Amino acid sequence: MSMPPEEQDPLVKGVRLRADRHRGWLRDGEPSVARHLAQIGVLxxxxxxxxxxxxxxxxxxxxxxxxxxxxxxxLLMIGLALGCWSGWKWMQES
Incomplete structure (x- = not known):
């Protein structure tokens, strides 16, 4: 099955993602400072x-x-590259 043209448009996907994030922010509120510090530590x-x-x-x-x-x-440089890539992927999921 193919998706409707509006589902394939990256602009429509971006607007829907933004709307979902905004609804989540309205529902959950602003994350605490402790949560931000924890994310920095994990990163x-x-x-x-x-x-x-x-x-x-x-x-x-x-x-x-x-x-x-x-x-x-x-191996240190490979570890750095792998760590930065992993951190970037983790931040994209958050």
């Missing part, structure tokens, strides 16, 4: 944990092969 951990895992894995591989920071630096 920080979503970014930091993959970086730490990359650093620890890199140090272990470097120690195993005696290669200085050959593995640590790229």
């Amino acid at each position: 920080g951990w979503i970014i930091v944990v993959p970086m730490l895992l990359g650093a620890f894995l890199g140090r272990w591989l470097d120690g195993l092969h005696g290669s200085g920071v050959f593995w640590t630096a790229p």
Whole structure:
């Protein structure tokens, strides 16, 4: 089944999403400061944990092969990229 043309229009989808969010805001009210701080904390951990895992894995591989920071630096950057991507996806869902 195909969707009606107005359902495929991104502008219509955006307006409906905005209206749904506004109705939710009217129903639930403004989130508290504690909720905002909790979201910031979760976002920080979503970014930091993959970086730490990359650093620890890199140090272990470097120690195993005696290669200085050959593995640590790229795995740290991969962890950063993965953490930022995960944080972005999490914020889009919120």
